[in-house]
Amino acid sequence: MDSVFTVAEIRRAEEATGDLLASGELMQRAASALASVVLDELGDRPRGRRVLLAVGSGNNGGDALWAGVRLLRRGVRVDAWRTADAVHEEGWAAFVAAGGREVDAMSALEALVDADLVVDGVLGIGGRGGLRGAAAVFAQACADTQTPVIAVDLPSGLEGDSCVALPSFAADVTVTFGGRKACQVLQPAASRCGRVVVVDIGLDLGEPELWTWSAADVAAHYPWPGPDSDKYARGVVGVDTGSATYPGAAVLATMGAVYGGAGMVRYLGAARDAVVAALPNVVTAAGRVQAWLVGSGWGSRPDASAIVAWCLGEGLPTVVDADALFALGDATLGGHVLLTPHAGELARLLSVERSAVEADPAGHARRAASETGAVVLLKGASQYVAEPSGRVTLAVGGPAWTAQAGSGDTLAGLCAAMLAAGRPAGEAALLGASLQAIAARNFPGPRPPQDLVRHVADVIPMLRSPGLDR
Numbered sequence: 001m002d003s004v005f006t007v008a009e010i011r012r013a014e015e016a017t018g019d020l021l022a023s024g025e026l027m028q029r030a031a032s033a034l035a036s037v038v039l040d041e042l043g044d045r046p047r048g049r050r051v052l053l054a055v056g057s058g059n060n061g062g063d064a065l066w067a068g069v070r071l072l073r074r075g076v077r078v079d080a081w082r083t084a085d086a087v088h089e090e091g092w093a094a095f096v097a098a099g100g101r102e103v104d105a106m107s108a109l110e111a112l113v114d115a116d117l118v119v120d121g122v123l124g125i126g127g128r129g130g131l132r133g134a135a136a137v138f139a140q141a142c143a144d145t146q147t148p149v150i151a152v153d154l155p156s157g158l159e160g161d162s163c164v165a166l167p168s169f170a171a172d173v174t175v176t177f178g179g180r181k182a183c184q185v186l187q188p189a190a191s192r193c194g195r196v197v198v199v200d201i202g203l204d205l206g207e208p209e210l211w212t213w214s215a216a217d218v219a220a221h222y223p224w225p226g227p228d229s230d231k232y233a234r235g236v237v238g239v240d241t242g243s244a245t246y247p248g249a250a251v252l253a254t255m256g257a258v259y260g261g262a263g264m265v266r267y268l269g270a271a272r273d274a275v276v277a278a279l280p281n282v283v284t285a286a287g288r289v290q291a292w293l294v295g296s297g298w299g300s301r302p303d304a305s306a307i308v309a310w311c312l313g314e315g316l317p318t319v320v321d322a323d324a325l326f327a328l329g330d331a332t333l334g335g336h337v338l339l340t341p342h343a344g345e346l347a348r349l350l351s352v353e354r355s356a357v358e359a360d361p362a363g364h365a366r367r368a369a370s371e372t373g374a375v376v377l378l379k380g381a382s383q384y385v386a387e388p389s390g391r392v393t394l395a396v397g398g399p400a401w402t403a404q405a406g407s408g409d410t411l412a413g414l415c416a417a418m419l420a421a422g423r424p425a426g427e428a429a430l431l432g433a434s435l436q437a438i439a440a441r442n443f444p445g446p447r448p449p450q451d452l453v454r455h456v457a458d459v460i461p462m463l464r465s466p467g468l469d470r
């Protein structure tokens with residue numbers, strides 16, 4: 001599990017270091033780590049290689065300049081373009097004294113022809129409103145010429161706390177200080193950051209804004225069957241999904257539960273023939289279950305509220321998906337209930353615009369969990385799991401091949417299998433969402449959800465072996 005910090009939290013921790021900040025020691029630590037990453041990228045013989053610094057007005061530019069000083073001492077040829085009238089004074093003086101050369105905006109563009117790499121020190125966590133003017137033109141030129149970019153703290157133009165892909169550099173490597181920021185883990189902004197190297201500069205950070213899961217967490221929490229497991233111990237999922245209009249959702253949600261590893265699935269919805277034809281192992285007789293899954297592909301259904309109320313009345317862990325989300329009524333939910341909306345559904349649940357959810361997905365997921373008392377899995381390019389306590393955790397991310405009709409149905413089934421195996425709702429959601437993403441990473445390409453979910457079954461045993469794209 002990794003943690004993500006807000007800009008305010010990073011600033012607070014920087015200030016709390018007192019002397020370290022005032023004396024410039026923090027900046028020296030940042031610059032030293034940055035220079036090491038640049039040297040690693042330059043390879044065995046850094047002498048004579050060419051690095052171009054883009055230096056803005058703030059401390060981010062200061063980091064770049066002090067890293068430039070270290071590179072000059074190693075024989076690297078370093079030029080710097082000042083994107084603002086005033087830059088970090090001491091850093092600039094040291095850079096010039098060490099033999100660094102200034103280039104103007106036009107020469108910086110020309111220098112891209114033979115630069116080995118660019119260090120982006122235009123804006124850091126103080127940047128607002130996206131990259132503009134000559135710096136934006138330069139960032140585009142770096143992309144066009146495929147010049148490798150190492151971003152200082154974050155690709156200039158992104159805002160640390162935001163997932164929004166504002167106009168920015170697109171970095172190959174981002175060297176970030178203290179801890180990860182939201183823009184480095186949340187899509188679409190994260191796609192601009194490349195490989196993220198977190199450097200410990202000695203900040204004492206408090207409670208993170210967000211936690212992130214990795215494949216190691218999936219392996220640690222997956223309900224591996226033991227030598228004494230039987231089908232009941234592994235968990236029975238009761239499914240009521242699909243309808244005459246959407247029989248496919250019945251099949252897909254059931255497949256999610258089966259390929260996620262449920263011991264048994266009881267399908268009790270309106271598309272029994274379709275489900276049994278696709279999955280003869282599924283039982284259609286009523287009986288005891290350990291978790292319920294309702295809603296996927298219901299469409300409008302007169303008894304929706306009654307079914308949801310009945311399931312919730314049972315007190316069993318329940319996944320409430322799709323149409324069932326709008327049949328919750330005033331029922332008091334609880335941490336054993338998992339709601340699985342996408343951004344549009346969450347907006348409707350909270351009576352806000354979809355664009356508001358997209359601008360602050362974690363905040364809206366957190367609000368929904370706190371208002372309903374249930375765990376909320378917000379689906380999308382980044383998948384957030386919010387718990388009533390306020391904790392928000394990001395599932396392992398995967399490619400957008402998963403973004404297709406029916407993936408949500410299989411995901412709901414995967415989560416239900418984890419619930420039936422006894423995992424708490426937050427973990428069940430993180431397991432389901434992460435497993436689907438890991439499958440899409442390892443078996444990329446356009447394949448329908450009924451195929452992708454079979455690859456979920458393929459990647460589960462691989463979680464314990466090397467060679468998996470995590």
Ligand SMILES: NC(=O)C1=CN([C@@H]2O[C@H](COP(=O)(O)OP(=O)(O)OC[C@H]3O[C@@H](n4cnc5c(N)ncnc54)[C@H](OP(=O)(O)O)[C@@H]3O)[C@@H](O)[C@H]2O)[C@@H](O)CC1
Pocket residue numbers: 014021026027028030056057058059060061063122123124125126127128129130131132152153154177201
């Ligand atoms: N605290 C520390 O000592 C340590 C900090 N560290 C480093 O410092 C970085 C944070 O430094 P920082 O606070 O100086 O902010 P930074 O992002 O460099 O510049 C902000 C300036 O840019 C300007 N500006 C804003 N938006 C703009 C835009 N769109 N287009 C153009 N200009 C824009 C804005 O001007 P304003 O909007 O206020 O007029 C302001 O002048 C941090 O990311 C890390 O790299 C490390 O050294 C460790 C120790």
Ligand SMILES: Nc1ncnc2c1ncn2[C@@H]1O[C@H](COP(=O)(O)OP(=O)(O)O)[C@@H](O)[C@H]1O
Pocket residue numbers: 322342378379380381382383398399400401402403404405406407408409410411436
């Ligand atoms: N850009 C993306 N990258 C990766 N996964 C995505 C992306 N967009 C959506 N997804 C995932 O695809 C699935 C789509 O779910 P949903 O919209 O509910 O589809 P449906 O209800 O049609 O099955 C979810 O698991 C979601 O997290």
Ligand SMILES: [K+]
Pocket residue numbers: 060120121122123124151152153154155156
């Ligand atoms: K930067």
